């Protein structure tokens with residue numbers, strides 16, 4: 001995988017809010033991340049419509065349940081024809097393998113599947129004192145990524161800071177999708193392990209996910225183009 005792309009986190013409550021946002025990006029067809037808020041609010045019909053309109057979709061529902069339940073849910077998601085879906089690596093290898101099974105169509109094709117390692121809002125303190133995982137976050141991310149790779153997944157969600165260790169362990173083709181990306185002059189919000197688009201590029205991330213720095217920008221089009229210029233190297 002050599003493509004680099006900015007994925008815009010479409011964290012809106014309704015399809016109308018999304019349409020209003022997309023209207024502010026004339027001439028652009030961004031790779032969109034549909035997460036829990038929009039999916040629970042607008043449902044699968046919106047996803048089908050966006051696919052019909054030619055958008056690439058990362059369906060970010062972060063599944064985490066017993067293997068059989070995840071497999072059945074993935075079977076439903078595969079028919080939405082999205083490009084990328086995810087689950088929590090902490091659900092374990094059996095769950096990840098079951099997910100892949102559910103996602104694979106009779107002809108062998110399937111959306112890409114990636115695993116969340118540790119949320120980018122998780123700090124070292126939280127890891128140790130709330131989750132009772134007494135290891136450096138980077139090590140935990142690397143171990144979860146390795147399990148995801150062994151299960152046959154296509155990549156992981158991780159912070160830009162962890163791309164290097166994940167690629168070293170799982171290979172250059174193993175995808176890294178990195179949220180927690182902020183422009184140098186942005187507010188951090190609730191993200192903890194963050195980097196700029198330019199730094200994520202230097203780190204070797206395949207995709208960056210940016211939400212609020214674009215969706216809540218005074219000029220979303222300028223912010224989106226700035227992110228693409230910094231990360232993809234495109235001049236617009």
Ligand code: C5P
Nearest residue numbers: 009035118119120179180209210211212
């Ligand atoms: O607004 P912001 O740029 O923080 O949005 C980041 C998006 O990426 C959110 O939709 C969030 O749910 C998602 N995400 C994340 N960290 C992960 C996985 C997904 O921030 N580890």
